[in-house]
Amino acid sequence: MLSEYKVLLWDFDGVIMDSMPVRSKGFELVLAAYPKKQVDQLMAFHELNGGLSRYVKFRYFFEEIRKEAISEEEVLALAGKFSEIMLSLLIDQTLLIEDSVGFIRDNWQNFQMHIVSGSDGKELKIINDSLGLSGFFKSINGSPTPKKQLVEEVLSANQYDKNEVILIGDSINDYDAAVFNNISFAGYNNTGLKQLSENYIEQFTCNSGK
Structure with a gap:
């Protein structure tokens, strides 16, 4: 074909x-200070929308789940923390x-x-x-x-x-x-x-x- x-x-x-299980773990670590129920809602969204970027998912977490505004700078800071975790875990041939x-x-x-x-x-x-x-x-x-x-x-x-x-x-x-x-x-x-x-x-x- x-x-x-x-x-x-x-x-x-x-x-x-x-890498999806590792990326799921990354969201949980970055958002560890927030209520587990809300993070679980994001995990469900993340698993249904694997092709969407972390930037979209962080915005979704704050704007749709927590119903609060988040600035571009705050999104970038969260994405930066997420990337550090990913690079520490995803450079792995076994994945x-x-x-x-x-x-x-x-x-x-x-x-x-x-x-x-x-x-x-x-x-x-x-x-x-x-x-x-x-x-x-x-x-x-x-x-x-x-x-x-x-x-x-x-x-x-x-x-x-x-x-x-x-x-x-x-x-x-x-x-x-x-x-x-x-x-x-x-x-x-x-x-x-x-x-x-x-x-x-x-x-x-x-x-x-x-």
Whole structure:
């Protein structure tokens, strides 16, 4: 199926790295001073919206759950603490998803590959550099730019034919970004996405390159 495309846009969390449990722990640590019931509400939102950035999630916590204003500076400070925790925990080879990473290593010369993630862009580059993955990707793109815009910018900057591009993700936010940009979508590592796209990937070993 993937051999029909020339360009693969990859989400990161849950697709290349099994990082969602670590990211959940990060929110709990950063917000440890707040009521557990409220933090649990954020965790539910976080798990349903894996593709959204931490900036959006911190704003949601204060504005929607706590019903209080939060400044841009305060959001950035929380995101900074979160990033410190992530870098201490995510530079870990054992968290890589062998199925997808094996496909990337075997096929990076057969496709143009980019990462488009809701995670912080600077943090993503450090993690991928540290784990020896950066060389497989033409670019690594993350928040605070929203995913829909990240995809749009990659398509525009490289003048890709949209018919030759597919986004591989594990959340509804990834699907939304693909639809918004009129490109194909392949769900992975989340069976709830099977109903949204016929391109669901059960296992990458079944999807060889060209």
